[in-house]
């Protein structure tokens with residue numbers, strides 16, 4: 116049976132993996148949800164849009180004779196990851212998650228942890244501060260419950276509607292971000308608190324390192340729970356897993 120991969124992408128890791136697979140001549144497709152206006156080109160064919168829940172993903176795996184699924188989605192894309200676990204269990208298609216370990220606080224960090232986005236909103240109770248809200252667009256509205264702060268918001272696309280914050284500066288930019296850029300952002304906006312998801316990896320880490328250097332506290336949102344699955348943390352690990360899988364296919 117000819118290998119045919121489905122990579123659930125949308126991350127730095129997903130793009131790096133698709134480059135390695137293209138280089139190795141391994142057939143595959145990268146899938147994205149279609150969250151942003153102009154997703155980066157990947158080195159493999161790209162499909163955009165939801166599958167239609169677990170049933171839709173099962174149908175996609177069967178219709179496209181997918182032999183392996185690599186879940187390289189972001190640690191906060193928990194619903195996609197849950198669906199991948201369920202669909203691969205139902206179809207028997209081998210699943211590997213290519214993910215990154217959470218950031219760990221260093222001695223000089225000033226982090227406070229909250230379990231989820233709602234916890235981050237609640238933790239913003241209190242007097243007005245200059246807050247860098249680096250959580251993207253999809254959950255911004257929840258933070259309008261704390262209108263007293265002066266927010267700096269970083270978004271991939273310019274907002275199409277009013278955001279509902281009395282005082283907010285929008286920075287339209289997509290990562291991976293640089294330490295110089297994020298150090299300047301924290302300084303230029305005189306940021307007193309950074310709100311961040313514990314994304315892990317390098318693409319979003321600059322703001323965490325800049326906060327450490329400048330002594331700015333971080334409100335760190337811990338990751339959502341994802342069902343157990345086999346995990347890899349490097350392209351090499353993924354390629355070794357695939358080599359075993361292809362041997363099982365007799366290729």
Ligand code: 3Y8
Nearest residue numbers: 125126127147148149150154155250251252253290314318
């Ligand atoms: C559409 C695909 C690559 C991938 C780059 C990574 C790194 C840069 C840092 C900050 C934090 C945030 C956000 C972020 C980063 C990488 C990676 C990552 C965080 C693109 C992309 C898609 C998305 C979706 C987008 C979300 C948003 C989250 C912005 C492509 C650029 C905040 C996550 O406007 C929206 O609807 C944005 C939605 C999901 C979270 C949210 O809740 O708003 N990512 N980001 C994917 C799809 O359609 O399936 O355009 O290329 C990818 C990347 N964004 O190729 O190097 O790997 O994490 N993405 C977070 O970490 O908190 C920004 O500003 O400091």
Ligand code: NAP
Nearest residue numbers: 124125146147148165166167168188189191192193194195
């Ligand atoms: P999510 O909440 O886990 O998923 C919600 C639904 O979106 C899924 O059930 C699925 O719809 C669809 N979906 C999600 N990822 C998809 C993909 N790669 N391909 C096809 N459909 C997908 O996902 P999310 O947090 O919105 O993340 C969406 C995308 O942005 C993912 O590619 C993720 O890697 C990327 N991203 C997210 C974050 C973040 O902070 N959440 C950060 C960086 C990148 P159906 O049920 O219809 O199949």
